[in-house]
Amino acid sequence: MLFNNVLMPFDGSDTSKKAAEYAIHIATLENSTLTFLHVLDNIKQGGAIGLRARYGDMDLVDGFKRVRKQEAEEWIKPIQKEAKDKGIKTALTILEDEGSSKLKIIIEYIKENNIDLVVLGSRGLSKFKQLLLGSTASGLSSHSTCPVLIIR
Numbered sequence: 001m002l003f004n005n006v007l008m009p010f011d012g013s014d015t016s017k018k019a020a021e022y023a024i025h026i027a028t029l030e031n032s033t034l035t036f037l038h039v040l041d042n043i044k045q046g047g048a049i050g051l052r053a054r055y056g057d058m059d060l061v062d063g064f065k066r067v068r069k070q071e072a073e074e075w076i077k078p079i080q081k082e083a084k085d086k087g088i089k090t091a092l093t094i095l096e097d098e099g100s101s102k103l104k105i106i107i108e109y110i111k112e113n114n115i116d117l118v119v120l121g122s123r124g125l126s127k128f129k130q131l132l133l134g135s136t137a138s139g140l141s142s143h144s145t146c147p148v149l150i151i152r
Contacts, residue, residue: 006034
């Protein structure tokens with residue numbers, strides 16, 4: 001087996017759904033473990049929730065994070081079920097972005113968990129916009145320690 005551990009970072013986008021099809025197919029062929037990874041957005045200090053947190057209202061922050069986590073779980077649940085129905089061992093990991101970057105969190109996860117392949121969706125931006133804005137997909141293709149398959 002070339003790919004024992006396949007990672008599929010997801011954000012709930014249409015390209016994530018398309019990437020999931022590829023990840024499931026590869027995991028089936030390779031008899032791999034497929035891990036779905038979602039990184040919760042960092043609560044910025046300038047936003048309403050961030051400002052409330054700054055003044056000690058952590059209940060609101062915790063509630064926001066809990067809802068975002070539930071949304072991610074609900075989004076991936078049918079995809080994870082499809083993989084399990086095909087005999088694929090799956091895992092779901094949801095991490096919090098506490099101020100570094102989603103890219104850094106995913107790269108660290110890849111290293112710490114012996115990931116052999118990353119399959120993720122591109123947002124479909126033009127090459128020019130990717131150059132200006134950057135993206136998780138292009139960042140992973142540059143900095144990942146394992147192969148990255150970007151699905152459009």
